[in-house]
Amino acid sequence: MSTETHPRPSAERAAERAALAAAAHRRGVRAATEYAVGVTWYVGIWFWAIAIVVGATILVVMQRNGDVDVDAVNSVMDSARFFLFVLGIVVPLSMVALHVAAGGTRRSFTHGLWLSGVVVGVSYGLAVAAVGWFQWWLFTRNGWSATSAQHQLYADGSEVGLVLLVQSLLCATYFLAGVVIALGYYRAGFWGGTALVPVAVVPAALAEISLQSGWFGRALADWVGLAGAPVWAATLGGLAAFTLAALLVRAVLRNLALRPVEFAASVARG
């Protein structure tokens, strides 16, 4: 029952194997992306349905009271990134062990999560922009004030491109920040994971400051003296935040040791 190491494979064989390994990597990236995006939108349909119903209800109540305020409706729509932050925690935890068990690598899982962040960020950004534009149209048509007091980079939903840019970057960064927290706990346990939480929220805070949007983004930007930064600088800051989150995802997944099945089952059950 003993065999020893044998000669290295020929160049042709090595090339064939490299091609198969590359195909395996692509399969892993694609499967992870399709599943993560699919689940995020499968659950996200309910988020959007509830958000639209709540936004419409607030609007109807305000309209009956004769005091229509665009910020009250915006607050509901603007919460998409927090929803994605939570899904960023839940979805990869249920996937990581199965992905490796199915023959995927941590690297393909990392790339799949990066791609998922982009797809989820842009698609949710599109949804926010679409709803924001409809809201602006409705408010303008009815002669209500359609300008939000919260946002600095865009004044109202008519600036569709800017809303899409800002919300896409925020949603994508928050999703990956959630991934970092989840896999931080998976990797390092309770105490190590908790210690990683402040690191994981740095990209989200950077995105808020740079893009100056939402409830606390403006306050943070004011605090660090970045309020009023031009759009290009804000975009660069948002991209830097996403990149930082992506690098943190790679760091927590690198050389990750899979936990026993019982652990994976317990986190999947929540």
Added chain:
Amino acid sequence: MNARTAPSTSAPPSPPEPFGAQLRDVVVRYGSDDDAALDGATLTIRPGTITGLLGRNGAGKTTLAALLAAFRRPTSGTVRVGADGELEDPFENPWSTTHVQLVRESGDVWGDSKAKDTLDYYAALRPHWDADLAARLLDEFEISPRKHPDQMSRGKRSAFGAAIGLASRAPLTIFDEVYLGMDAPSRYAFYDALLADYAEHPRTIVLSSHLIDEVERLFEDVVVIDRGKVLLAEPAEDVRSRGVSLTGPAELVERFVDGREVLARQRLGGTAQVTLFGAFGTDERAAATGAGLEVGSVPVQDLFVHLTRRPGSDREEAR
């Protein structure tokens, strides 16, 4: 949750030749103060064989399986996996990981979504996935692909994992205690399916099990691990020839025992069967046969119990 991935409908490509594995001086520690789960383990798994991986609870079987499947890295030592002549470090090596399948107890599956979602994910990643075989096995184990694994009994969930392992057609497939909770008919259906598929699609199977009596007929090689150390790794026939069983009239049998180490002794009326440890020479074998005794090989389980027995602590556990 709902998977969006769909299995390929075209015929899967032919798998490469069976994979083997080598471990050299492998140590795995889960914490700086913990005892080693594997402590200098060195062994070879021959490609194209069914290898039984045996050990008591906590012996290090699951850790060894996790290393082969690149679920984790060793603390020190080397792990190599691959086809004959192409052994490589499997960790983060897509060539290896895509060709090695580890099925852990209760499986790595999505418990809260349909079984079909899990199958779709495996199908999307496994290049040699056989969807027809998976469907046939689920049918045989009476598992609905629409059912959530969390709603399945432990046995059904184990059978689901077994079906995934076989349908993956991976050149190295490792089943770690996959039988747990399965009833006897399901276990035998699994063994039969494993043998049939192994004969049709030769590959390397590593089977970790406590039900040694049931599965030893499948083993071509046997690895016994105890407290993180490899006690033996050799062909099953060599293991069985490490001792002998003698059956016949009690007085005659006792004459051949003659100071040897007895692993097991059974007596029914005037007939006795003893299992002896140690080589039994050709002359002795001929003499025993000539005297009318039935001479057989040692059951792997008896040898396993003998090799891993801890007299003091086992009595404590029994209490």
